[in-house]
Amino acid sequence: MQDSLVIAGKELNSRLFVGTGKFADHNKMKEALEESQSEVVTVAVRRVDLGGDDQYILNDIPDYMTLMPNTSGARTAEEAIRIARLSKAAGMGNWIKIEVISDSKYLLPDNEETIKATEALVEEGFVVLPYMSPDLMAGKRLEEAGAATVMPLGSPIGSNRGIQMKEIIQIMIDEINVPIVVDAGIGRPSEAAEAMEMGADAVLVNTAIATAKDPVAMAQAFDLAVKAGRSGFLAGLGATKAKASASSPLTGFLHS
Amino acid sequence: MSFYNVLEEVNHLPLENMMENVSHHDVERALQKERITEEDYFALLSPKASDYLEEMAQKAHQLTIQHFGNTMQLFLPLYVSDYCVNTCKYCSFSVDNDFPRRILTMTEVEEEAKAIRDMGIEHIIILSGESMMHSSVKYIKQCMKVLKKYFSSVGLEIQPMDTDQYKELVDSGIDNLTVYQEVYDEEIYRELHTKGPKRFFKYRLDTPERGCEAGMRSISIAALLGLNDWRRESYITGLHAQYLQQKYLDVEVGVSFPRIQPNAGSFQPKVEVTDKNLVQAMLAYRIFQPHSGITVSTRERPEFREQILPLGPTKMSAASSTVVGGYTEPDNTQSQFEISDERSVDEVKGVLRKHGYQPVMKDWQLI
Numbered sequence: 001m002q003d004s005l006v007i008a009g010k011e012l013n014s015r016l017f018v019g020t021g022k023f024a025d026h027n028k029m030k031e032a033l034e035e036s037q038s039e040v041v042t043v044a045v046r047r048v049d050l051g052g053d054d055q056y057i058l059n060d061i062p063d064y065m066t067l068m069p070n071t072s073g074a075r076t077a078e079e080a081i082r083i084a085r086l087s088k089a090a091g092m093g094n095w096i097k098i099e100v101i102s103d104s105k106y107l108l109p110d111n112e113e114t115i116k117a118t119e120a121l122v123e124e125g126f127v128v129l130p131y132m133s134p135d136l137m138a139g140k141r142l143e144e145a146g147a148a149t150v151m152p153l154g155s156p157i158g159s160n161r162g163i164q165m166k167e168i169i170q171i172m173i174d175e176i177n178v179p180i181v182v183d184a185g186i187g188r189p190s191e192a193a194e195a196m197e198m199g200a201d202a203v204l205v206n207t208a209i210a211t212a213k214d215p216v217a218m219a220q221a222f223d224l225a226v227k228a229g230r231s232g233f234l235a236g237l238g239a240t241k242a243k244a245s246a247s248s249p250l251t252g253f254l255h256s
Numbered sequence: 257m258s259f260y261n262v263l264e265e266v267n268h269l270p271l272e273n274m275m276e277n278v279s280h281h282d283v284e285r286a287l288q289k290e291r292i293t294e295e296d297y298f299a300l301l302s303p304k305a306s307d308y309l310e311e312m313a314q315k316a317h318q319l320t321i322q323h324f325g326n327t328m329q330l331f332l333p334l335y336v337s338d339y340c341v342n343t344c345k346y347c348s349f350s351v352d353n354d355f356p357r358r359i360l361t362m363t364e365v366e367e368e369a370k371a372i373r374d375m376g377i378e379h380i381i382i383l384s385g386e387s388m389m390h391s392s393v394k395y396i397k398q399c400m401k402v403l404k405k406y407f408s409s410v411g412l413e414i415q416p417m418d419t420d421q422y423k424e425l426v427d428s429g430i431d432n433l434t435v436y437q438e439v440y441d442e443e444i445y446r447e448l449h450t451k452g453p454k455r456f457f458k459y460r461l462d463t464p465e466r467g468c469e470a471g472m473r474s475i476s477i478a479a480l481l482g483l484n485d486w487r488r489e490s491y492i493t494g495l496h497a498q499y500l501q502q503k504y505l506d507v508e509v510g511v512s513f514p515r516i517q518p519n520a521g522s523f524q525p526k527v528e529v530t531d532k533n534l535v536q537a538m539l540a541y542r543i544f545q546p547h548s549g550i551t552v553s554t555r556e557r558p559e560f561r562e563q564i565l566p567l568g569p570t571k572m573s574a575a576s577s578t579v580v581g582g583y584t585e586p587d588n589t590q591s592q593f594e595i596s597d598e599r600s601v602d603e604v605k606g607v608l609r610k611h612g613y614q615p616v617m618k619d620w621q622l623i
Contacts, residue, residue, distance in 0.1 A: 022325020024612045046408075046621040049378070073620060075473075075506045082623040102506035105547050160322065211321050 003234065005201055007040075007179060008095070008127040008148045010066060014038050015196065016226040017068070017181060018219070019206025021047075026060040028215050034062055036219035041065045042097050042204065044072040045083050050090040058092075068129060070097035077116035084121050096121060097151070098130040107157045111138040115145060122146035131183050134168040139176045150176055151204065153184035154195065160187025160208055163195055173199045189218075189225030196229025197236070258462050259499050263440065263492065271488050278302035287311055292544055297494055300540035301487045309536060316542040317566045323547050328613045329571040330601065331379040332372050333413070335580045335592070336360045336399060340385030342452035344438070346480065346516050346523040348592050349385040351452065358580045359390050365399050369406040371583035375575060375601040378618040379409040381434060383578075383592075386415030386454060393421050400428040409620040411474075415453070416463035422470030429622050433467035434476040435460070436514065439483040440492040444526075448483065464500055464509075473620070474508035475500060476551060481534065482516035482525030490537040494544050501545070510549030510571070513538055517555050517593040531560060535567060542568035554597040558607075561597055565611050574604035 005012045017040040023029040033041060041061055048057060048069075061067065069087040074080035077100060084096045098121070100113040109132050118128045127148045132138055134152035142150050152172055155164035162185060163169060173180050179201035186192050192203045205222050212218035278298070283305045286296035299305060300312060337359035340349040360368065372380060382399060384391035391414045403410050411432035412425065422433070439445050442457050449455050464475045477496055479489035493511055501509045513534055516525045538550060551571040552561055561572070577583055578592040599607075605615040 022321075022327060024326035024614050025609060026614070047616070047618055048621075049408075049618055050621065073473075079623060083621065086621065086623065104508045105501055105505060107547075207322070207325065210325055 003230065005179060007129075012039050012066075012202075014040075014223070014226070015202040015230055016192070016222055017042065017183075017202055017204040018209065019204065020044075020057055020061070020210075021206055022210035023215065024210075026057065029210070030060045030062065032209055032215040032219040033065065035216050035223070036209070037223045038219075039065055040068055040202075042068040042070045042206075043092075045069045045087045045090075045092070046073045048087075048090065048092070050086060066095065067093050068095045068097045069093070070099050070131075071117075072099045072101075074098075074100050074117075075102045075110075076100065077113040077120065080113070080117040081120050084117075084126060085124075088126070094125060095127045095129065095148075098128060109133050109153070111135060114138075115141050118142055118147050119145040129181070134165040134172060136168070136171055136175060139172045143176055143178050147178060149179045149181050149201070151181040151183040154182045154191070154203075155185030157184040157207075159185050161185055162187055162191040163198070166198070169195075169200070170198055189221045192222055193225040193229030193232070196226055197232045199233050202226075258458070258465065259496050260458050260461055262495060262499055263461070266492060266495065271491070272485070274298070275302050275487055278304050280304055280307070283308050286543075287315060294495065294498070297540055297544040298491055300543060301491050301537065303487075305540070306532065306536055309532070309539065312536070312539040312543065313567055316539045316568045319542055319546040320566070320568050320570070324549075324570045326613050327616045328565070328569070328608050329379065329549075329616045329619055330377065330574050330604065331381060331409075331411075331571060332375070332377045332573055332601075333383045333576055333578065334365075334368055334372060334380045334403075335383045335578060335582060336365060336395075337384040337387070337390045338580045338592070339387040339390035340452075341387045341389075342385075342454040343450050344454065345448050345450075346483070346525075357385075359384075359395075360581060362398055362402055364581060364584070365402050367584045368581065369403055373406045376605075376617055377574075377601060378407055379411075379620070380407050381411040381413050381432075382430075384414045385592075386452070388415060388417075388453075391415065393417070393424055396425055396430070397428045400425075400430065404429050404622060408618050408622055410622075411476075416460055417466070419466040419469050422467055422472065426471045431472065431620060431622075432474040432476070433464065433472045434512075435463045435467070436478040436480060436512075437461060437493075437496070438480045440479055440489055440496075441484050444484050464496075465503070468500060468504035468507045472507060474510060474549070475504075476510045476512060476549070478512040478514055480514050480516060481529040481537070482527055485527060486529045486533050486537060490541065494541050497541075497545055497548060501548070508549060509545075510551060511541060511545075512551040512553065513541075514553060514555055517596070535564060538564065538568050554595040555593065557596045558599060562607060562611065565608070565613060572604070575599065575601045 014037045016038045018038045069092045071080040071083040131151045139150045155161040181202045182195040182200045183204040282299040286299045413434040549570045552569040554576040608615045
């Protein structure tokens with residue numbers, strides 16, 4: 001059965017998105033990206049040498065991957081918009097992951113500014129993938145603004161604490177119609193599987209792979225976990241329905 | 257409210273006695289916690305905590321990797337002027353030291369910029385002696401017009417200014433500010449800074465805060481270790497960083513742990529700060545403020561800089577010249593202080609890679 005994820009018309013076979021920060025070296029990073037089977041990779045625009053011949057990190061990203069430049073470092077919607085335009089002008093495509101963070105301590109996203117930036121950049125023709133603090137109303141507003149996905153954090157970025165925001169993320173998965181990508185906080189493969197079992201459409205993992213003892217092996221582990229979690233989600237749905245129609249242990253007496 | 261109010265409260269505490277009374281149990285409790293309080297930070301700076309340096313190092317290493325990954329940001333200082341109106345006893349640029357002073361012309365700024373850029377450096381800090389007449393707002397803005405062409409991030413380490421002046425400089429593209437209090441003890445401060453505007457302790461103390469208000473993206477503070485009891489000074493530096501971070505959540509507040517180096521004034525440090533002391537100060541701070549940047553300069557010896565790589569630093573200078581015009585004319589004039597690590601940028605990059613760190617040359621984009 002084909003179970004691909006479609007974002008802005010792009011069909012993706014892997015539901016694992018990966019990041020490029022925190023790696024000890026770019027050769028290891030490239031190998032990890034390849035082994036992850038991922039097709040979407042996020043890169044901080046501020047780390048790319050936009051004017052230079054040496055495209056820094058971009059040369060070390062496999063060609064088949066879709067680039068999702070991010071606005072890391074932006075503290076306001078206005079800064080995020082400017083970074084997005086620089087990214088497009090530098091030839092990094094029209095996907096943009098909005099990150100607006102005005103909190104240097106916990107690095108929690110500013111939803112209000114994120115919504116503003118999303119509205120403006122959708123208007124300019126970007127495929128906008130906003131990173132946000134889990135919240136149903138903010139998620140709905142991002143959807144209305146035309147976001148291609150909504151990407152709530154599982155727990156604070158880099159914390160490797162797993163899906164601490166589980167209840168709210170489940171509500172967002174149930175109520176928001178664009179794909180939900182759980183971004184940030186996933187520290188181990190089992191937590192990626194957990195997000196997928198919950199029905200998330202994809203997960204984004206960076207720190208857990210980049211800072212693992214063996215990033216390449218960890219990338220493979222996440223690939224497997226995401227696939228397992230997704231299969232579990234799909235299988236779970238089927239099984240629940242089958243059981244409900246096969247027998248009615250509590251209300252069977254009504255039919256006898 | 258200013259950090260001065262916090263400082264006044266701390267000054268009323270018998271810190272030295274309290275330090276001696278910290279128990280092994282206090283240190284162990286601090287090490288078991290996920291987030292530590294001011295009291296725990298204090299305990300980690302105590303003499304008793306020096307028995308736990310390995311445990312502290314393990315924890316600091318894990319926190320640094322978690323927050324910053326296996327990366328190290330590299331930058332260089334660009335000395336533009338050694339004119340100074342102050343009399344800091346520990347600094348070669350002091351107005352009392354007699355040597356021919358110099359301020360770079362814009363052509364020279366450009367030559368220095370090219371020389372630094374050729375080394376692959378993208379982040380620089382403009383440094384000068386403290387003279388409002390020379391390293392003025394107007395002059396720095398002129399420099400920025402040139403430097404913007406070569407660098408993706410430019411910071412300042414010059415004389416303290418007013419908020420409006422900082423705002424003008426932020427608008428010109430400056431994104432970070434380094435200002436060291438030197439010493440948080442007001443009496444010692446007045447002994448060491450006998451003349452010039454630097455004599456005003458509180459104006460200097462509030463400088464990082466003015467930078468935050470003006471919209472600087474990051475602020476770096478420090479006490480110059482060796483001027484007073486390092487445990488006390490480190491504790492107060494940590495409180496200062498915490499104060500700024502809580503008040504200005506959008507600013508990245510970082511610290512550094514500079515030790516006094518040989519200088520033209522032949523000033524001798526009042527207090528010896530050993531490698532072990534410096535490491536303890538850095539580890540305690542990392543555990544207290546895990547998200548905060550820590551800068552290590554070429555003041556420190558190459559072997560020591562290598563040894564402390566995993567213990568918390570996130571930014572390093574490399575191949576630094578502390579001489580005005582020093583990148584294009586290496587044999588020139590008076591340095592601010594003697595550096596200890598003379599290795600080239602490529603050598604430092606090689607060392608970082610050898611230890612499993614990715615040297616990061618660019619981590620911001622002028623927008």
